[in-house]
Amino acid sequence: MATSSPPAARTPVLAVHGLAKSVGGARQLFAGLELSVAPGETVAIMGESGAGKSTLLNLLAGLDVADAGEVRVAGLALTGLDEAKRTALRRDRIGFVFQAFHVLPHLTLGQNVALPLLLKGAAPKEGLARAATLLAAVGLEGRAGDYPAVLSGGEMQRVAIARALVHAPMLLLADEPTGNLDPQIADKVLALLLGQARAQGAALVMVTHSARAAAQTDRVLQLAADGLHPVVLHHASD
Numbered sequence: 001m002a003t004s005s006p007p008a009a010r011t012p013v014l015a016v017h018g019l020a021k022s023v024g025g026a027r028q029l030f031a032g033l034e035l036s037v038a039p040g041e042t043v044a045i046m047g048e049s050g051a052g053k054s055t056l057l058n059l060l061a062g063l064d065v066a067d068a069g070e071v072r073v074a075g076l077a078l079t080g081l082d083e084a085k086r087t088a089l090r091r092d093r094i095g096f097v098f099q100a101f102h103v104l105p106h107l108t109l110g111q112n113v114a115l116p117l118l119l120k121g122a123a124p125k126e127g128l129a130r131a132a133t134l135l136a137a138v139g140l141e142g143r144a145g146d147y148p149a150v151l152s153g154g155e156m157q158r159v160a161i162a163r164a165l166v167h168a169p170m171l172l173l174a175d176e177p178t179g180n181l182d183p184q185i186a187d188k189v190l191a192l193l194l195g196q197a198r199a200q201g202a203a204l205v206m207v208t209h210s211a212r213a214a215a216q217t218d219r220v221l222q223l224a225a226d227g228l229h230p231v232v233l234h235h236a237s238d
């Protein structure tokens with residue numbers, strides 16, 4: 001019987017055990033939820049509207065507090081950390097892509113993308129150089145000086161992807177990253193998100209309503225009241 005600890009590289013990026021969450025007093029969204037995501041693995045979470053997918057992502061990010069259970073990121077239990085340490089963990093190890101962009105209108109694209117690095121204490125010059133590299137990687141080369149107001153929805157979402165990846169997080173959390181894009185643009189944005197995550201070796205947990213998007217990931221799970229269940233998608237279409 002093995003008695004030594006597993007090598008650090010085998011530690012899941014994300015390990016969730018017995019997670020339960022109720023909202024509005026009595027309504028239980030889910031209970032006994034288990035999830036383990038390996039380094040570099042991509043996972044899609046599907047489920048009916050109101051099932052609690054966004055709530056789950058917020059719990060995974062430590063932005064919301066569960067009623068029971070545990071979330072570990074890189075082996076560290078979020079509930080065991082004080083707010084400052086939780087914030088530092090989010091800043092260092094997690095990247096977020098939200099459907100509503102959260103791109104700041106008064107900052108240039110370069111400044112928007114560099115923000116996570118600057119918050120970590122990087123020098124502005126270094127941060128902007130890395131931001132320019134990431135913008136080029138998502139097809140927005142030479143656009144670092146533009147402001148968000150001039151961008152299309154698809155371009156804006158690519159900026160959000162660049163920003164989520166700029167600090168090379170080990171875990172990417174994406175909430176409907178292609179939800180408000182037309183199908184052709186959605187395919188391109190999704191390919192970029194998955195391609196960049198894989199290129200950086202980042203694990204990805206993505207909430208999506210699209211079976212077509214989900215089929216591009218390594219594993220698809222359906223959120224239900226009793227937790228997450230594996231789904232086999234037969235057709236890569238909506």
Ligand SMILES: Nc1ncnc2c1ncn2[C@@H]1O[C@H](COP(=O)(O)OP(=O)(O)OP(=O)(O)O)[C@@H](O)[C@H]1O
Pocket residue numbers: 023024029047048049050051052053054055056
């Ligand atoms: N703070 C809160 N107080 C009360 N109810 C809440 C709260 N947060 C979420 N809810 C409810 O919990 C349920 C789950 O919301 P959530 O946004 O997580 O669902 P979802 O699966 O992401 O839905 P959708 O696919 O429509 O985005 C919803 O019915 C929502 O109204």
